[in-house]
Amino acid sequence: MIRRFSASLIATCLAVTLPAAAQSSASTVIRASAMLDVVGGRLVPDAVVLVEGHRIVAAGSGLEVPDGASVIDLGDSILLPGLIDAHTHLCIQPDYPVNNPILFKSIPYRTAEAVAAARATLLAGFTTIRDVDSEGADWADVAVRDAINDGVVPGPRMQVSTRALSITGGYMNTDGLAPQIDVPQFGALVDSPAAIVEEIRREVKYGTDWIKLYATGTTRHIHLEDMTPLPQFTHDEIALVIREASRFRRPVAAHAYGGQGALDAVRLGVRSVEHGMLLDDVILDEMADRGTFWVPTISVYFGEGPRETWDERTRAIVDAHRDTFARALRKGVRIAYGTDAGALPHGTNAVDFPVMVEYGMSPIDAIRSATVNAADLLYETDRVGRIEAGMLADLIAVPSDPLADITVLGHVTFVMKDGVVYLDQ
Numbered sequence: 001m002i003r004r005f006s007a008s009l010i011a012t013c014l015a016v017t018l019p020a021a022a023q024s025s026a027s028t029v030i031r032a033s034a035m036l037d038v039v040g041g042r043l044v045p046d047a048v049v050l051v052e053g054h055r056i057v058a059a060g061s062g063l064e065v066p067d068g069a070s071v072i073d074l075g076d077s078i079l080l081p082g083l084i085d086a087h088t089h090l091c092i093q094p095d096y097p098v099n100n101p102i103l104f105k106s107i108p109y110r111t112a113e114a115v116a117a118a119r120a121t122l123l124a125g126f127t128t129i130r131d132v133d134s135e136g137a138d139w140a141d142v143a144v145r146d147a148i149n150d151g152v153v154p155g156p157r158m159q160v161s162t163r164a165l166s167i168t169g170g171y172m173n174t175d176g177l178a179p180q181i182d183v184p185q186f187g188a189l190v191d192s193p194a195a196i197v198e199e200i201r202r203e204v205k206y207g208t209d210w211i212k213l214y215a216t217g218t219t220r221h222i223h224l225e226d227m228t229p230l231p232q233f234t235h236d237e238i239a240l241v242i243r244e245a246s247r248f249r250r251p252v253a254a255h256a257y258g259g260q261g262a263l264d265a266v267r268l269g270v271r272s273v274e275h276g277m278l279l280d281d282v283i284l285d286e287m288a289d290r291g292t293f294w295v296p297t298i299s300v301y302f303g304e305g306p307r308e309t310w311d312e313r314t315r316a317i318v319d320a321h322r323d324t325f326a327r328a329l330r331k332g333v334r335i336a337y338g339t340d341a342g343a344l345p346h347g348t349n350a351v352d353f354p355v356m357v358e359y360g361m362s363p364i365d366a367i368r369s370a371t372v373n374a375a376d377l378l379y380e381t382d383r384v385g386r387i388e389a390g391m392l393a394d395l396i397a398v399p400s401d402p403l404a405d406i407t408v409l410g411h412v413t414f415v416m417k418d419g420v421v422y423l424d425q
């Protein structure tokens with residue numbers, strides 16, 4: 001129903017003052033049966049959101065619609081702020097272990113794949129992402145980010161880390177090839193202070209937002225006897241990475257499962273720890289004290305098929321992840337949502353929500369991890385993650401209450417980013 005705009009009603013409902021532009025004919029109103037107040041943790045009934053250009057100018061219950069506004073009525077749907085996945089890889093596909101993209105795909109082809117991945121991610125309701133390693137596609141993530149910002153292709157708002165820093169023989173260094181065979185690598189292999197400094201400056205030059213480093217090895221590098229991952233960079237090397245990144249005001253994200261590599265990374269001041277399934281209490285306490293974010297990426301470590309068929313290593317890692325998640329919750333570690341999409345199919349980014357709830361997180365906190373918390377991680381607190389006047393108009397809708405059934409986040413029916421509708425089913 002379209003009614004005349006009433007300033008007094010707005011003031012009663014919201015105690016906000018609408019800018020004059022709110023009454024212009026260019027405004028769009030989105031109506032839904034309710035919207036989620038992610039900060040308050042409650043559904044606001046009879047939701048009305050007024051959008052002008054890129055921004056939300058008013059949001060509340062039962063607001064009247066300005067004259068001339070176009071109305072999008074989403075009926076029984078529930079509105080949420082656009083979701084954030086803080087750990088993606090648009091430049092890889094899930095088949096990368098058996099179809100090494102460095103050897104078999106050109107970077108232009110991989111960029112085309114990344115464009116498709118960006119679209120799938122946006123249509124799944126993820127309006128902002130942090131892409132943490134182009135995995136050998138060099139600066140393709142920068143290109144996709146900029147093409148999205150310029151309106152060339154549809155996709156989420158992106159922060160990127162270009163080429164992750166690693167070491168010879170480390171996580172992203174191709175295993176198993178004969179020593180006389182030299183092929184390009186996934187990350188940037190930097191084995192000296194000079195190489196670290198030069199690579200960080202190169203990444204800044206070509207447009208990185210973050211510096212990513214591999215502080216510990218891969219799951220293959222975990223000793224099952226004591227579940228300890230091998231560190232990669234030394235303490236002094238991690239300190240240098242953070243110091244050089246900080247000079248250019250680039251935050252650092254550390255792939256770190258646990259052990260000394262993770263402890264060094266946290267104590268030296270990385271902004272986020274990725275994966276972290278083997279973080280012990282000492283590291284989690286440090287993270288809670290420092291406000292270091294944890295981006296857990298849980299389900300990417302699940303095996304194929306039923307659990308009984310998983311190998312011992314997979315079961316041990318998944319069990320450790322569950323235990324660490326429970327301890328992190330108790331200690332109040334700041335958790336930001338991230339999936340490792342790319343190792344998972346693009347567009348399935350909602351996959352970790354039900355796992356986090358199963359592991360003991362409340363549904364509202366799981367949603368906060370992908371809205372306000374992830375916005376804080378990305379320094380986007382004042383722009384994304386909430387449906388409030390002044391925020392960017394990133395809105396999604398789901399068919400029913402996600403606090404009652406978190407899996408509905410995998411069934412997004414409406415997506416608006418920056419005030420532009422990309423999906424309306």
Ligand SMILES: [Zn+2]
Nearest residue numbers: 087089132340
């Ligand atoms: Zn990853």
